[in-house]
Amino acid sequence: MIDWKAIKDLHTTKSLEKIVGNWYGLDVLYVDTQGRVQFVQEPGYSFKSPFLKLQMSHSFGHDWLEADVEKVFEFFNSSSEMSYEFDAFFPGTYGYSHKVVVDDEFCGVVIAYPYFKDTSTTEEVENVVKKVVECGIGQEDAKVAVSKIKKFAGRFYDEMKELVAIVADEVGTFHHEISKREARIMDLNSEIGNKYRYHNLIGKSKKMQQVYHLLSKVSNSESTIMIQGENGTGKEMVAKAIHYNSPRKDAVFMAVNCSAFNDNLLDSELFGHVKGAFTGAIKDKKGVFEVANGGTLFLDEIGDTSPSMQVKLLRILQEGTFMPVGATQPKKVNVRVVAATNKNLKEMIAKGEFREDLYYRINVINVALPPLRERQEDIPVLMDFFLQKRCEEAGLPLKTFSKKCLEKMLDHTWPGNVRELQNEVERLVVIAGEDKNITPDMLSSRILESGESHGHAPSHSGGSFLKGVNTNGSLKDALEELEILMIREGLKRCAFNKSKLAKELGISRAGLIMKVEKYGLDKRAQKRAAGE
Ligand SMILES: Nc1ncnc2c1ncn2[C@@H]1O[C@H](COP(=O)(O)OP(=O)(O)OP(=O)(O)O)[C@@H](O)[C@H]1O
Incomplete structure (x- = not known):
């Protein structure tokens, strides 16, 4: 919608209005798409045309104007013409109207009003006075006002029309500029305010916002990055986000899953080989380090690499050199490595399964991706995102x-x-078929069941309550997961009565409150997560 007030305050429109008013004694009226004439109803409006001033000082005069505007809109609604000269309410008087169009859209009308034409006869002019008097205006006032209505001829007439067209264009241009600026401000607002996504990553939880903040700081650096997180938490997506927000974005991004190859194959995959290096090596083959030169290489499941592979990785990270299988000369590349694992590398180091020097070389910056169960607010956002995408x-x-x-x-x-x-x-989406609404009966049984099993406190349900807990991985993580589950379900069961739940769980009320805060399980957070 056009901001008519801003338009009226513009220097150019003010000057144009002044010219049209002073030279031709016409008022420039702005009409929105609803047919509402702007400003003229406001107290203190300064009329240029003495006739219009007199007309608008009587309530019936407003009806005359309304009738004229209706006529203009009827015309523009049924014609593609940009301008229209109309017979005004009193036969013999005229108005000139011009459409305001922005991006092919009809946004309003500018009207210059009222005037006589050189074809208007003295009789017609006298008739206008008569009619005005008949409508209830005093003879003398009517005569004076009508005598001030300009009679157009020749070049002045053409100039007046041109000026009205310029005002209408000016309104359109200004509105277009304002809309562009507003769109930009909205973009900036969403960039600054609601960081609900970073690159292609979706998630509005505090934990994800912290991840985005860290990513925006590290993407521009050249440091090696270690991403840690359970399977499916989005480690590869994070690696891509880092690459596409870094100065290397125009070069290659490559991803290799280290656990998908045995040691020999991984060697050749990463570093390439020369012809004849082994049976089947019928020609030279570049490894991904060479292909990704200048770009970023994502090494997924780095915790699954053998000790000898770890030595080679350390070398390339430290010196930028590597030896293709069967080659005699090392090669040099410039690749940024982003590694990922779902394993606890510290524990692996303690057991002698992962090199400590490699760990510190990769782990210059550590991005820890939280599991989805620890960021419940992201569940509805992700559900909507995937639903819309799939549909x-x-x-x-x-x-x-x-x-x-x-x-x-x-x-x-x-x-x-x-x-x-x-x-x-x-x-x-597939199961729902034609149904617009997705209901719980369509859910996979494990999702329906996990909800039910959580409903029971451990003491009532024997061992089944463990169904929803990930029993792989470290004991610490599994215990934390169980703790979250028991507190979340317990809170619901006890209608958020913390004293009651603390008693059931056998911990202090203060202890429970601390855990509720730590895991973001309070009532408001749960409602927020549910989008209520
Ligand atoms: N925050 C997110 N926003 C949108 N999609 C996501 C997000 N996180 C993960 N995904 C989607 O989930 C799937 C798994 O993501 P990704 O492969 O990056 O996870 P991963 O941690 O690397 O998994 P894995 O350890 O099993 O290799 C992908 O299809 C990805 O598009």
Whole structure:
């Protein structure tokens, strides 16, 4: 919508209005798309045309103006013409109107009003006075006002029309500029304020915001980065976000899963080989380090590499050199390495399974990706994101999740993290078929069951309560997961009565409050996560 007030305050429109007013005694009226004439109703409005001033000082005069505006809109609504000269309310008087168009959209009208034409006869002019008097205006006032209506001829007439067209253009141009600026401000606002995403990463939880903040700081550096997180938490996505926000963004991003190869194959995959290096090496082959020269290499599951491979990786990270399999001369490359693992490398070092020097060489900057169960607020955002994406890809109208379905999804602990959630949403879109609303009965049984099993306190349910807990990985993580689960379910069961739950769990109320804060499980956070 046009900001008419801002337009009226513009230096150019003010000057143009002045010319039209002073030279031709016409008022420039701005009319919005609803047919509302701006400003003239406001007290203290300074009329240029004595006739319009007199007209608008009577309530019936407003109806005359309304009738003229209606006529203009009827014309523009049925014609593609940009301008229209109309017979005004009193036969023999005229108005000139011009459309305001922005990006092919009809945004309003500028009207210059009222005037006579050189064809208007003395009789017509006298008739106007008569009619005005008949409407209730005094004879003398009517005569004076009508005598001030300009009679146009020749070049003045053409100039007046040109000026009105210029005012209308000016309004359009200014509105266009303002809209562009507003869009930019909105962009900037969302960039600064709501960091709900970074590159392609989605998530609004505090933990993800911290990750985005760290990424924005480290992407520009050349440091090696270690990303730690469970499977499916988005480690590869983070590596890509780092690459595409770094000065290397125009060079190659390559990803290798170190656990997908045995030692020999990984050697050749990473460093390449020369012809005849081993049976089947029928020609020279570049390794990914060479292909990614100038770019970024993502080494996933680095914790699964053998001790001899770890030595080679240390060399390339320290010196930038490597030896292709079967080669006699080392090669040099400039590759930024981003490594990832879901293993606890510190424990591996203690057991002698991972080189400490390599660990410190890779772990210059550590990005820890939290599992999805620790950032519940991200679940609804990710659900909506994947739902919209899948529906769009499948050319289906957008579906919605029922409240109960969302609750069940929030109850699940997502051991497979975002990947599991993405797969579930994609599955739901298929299962829902034509149904617009996705209901809990469509959910995978493990999600329905995990919600139910969490509903029981351990003491009532024997061993089954462990169903929703990831029993792989470290004991510390599993215990923490269990703690979160028990507190979250307990809070619901006890209607957020912390004293009652603390008693049930056998811990102090203060201890429970600290844990609720630590895991972000308070009522408001849970409601927020559920989008309530
Ligand atoms: N924050 C996120 N926003 C949007 N999609 C995400 C996010 N995190 C993960 N995904 C999606 O989840 C899937 C798994 O992500 P990704 O492969 O990056 O995880 P990963 O931690 O590298 O997994 P793995 O350890 O199993 O290799 C991908 O399809 C990715 O698109």
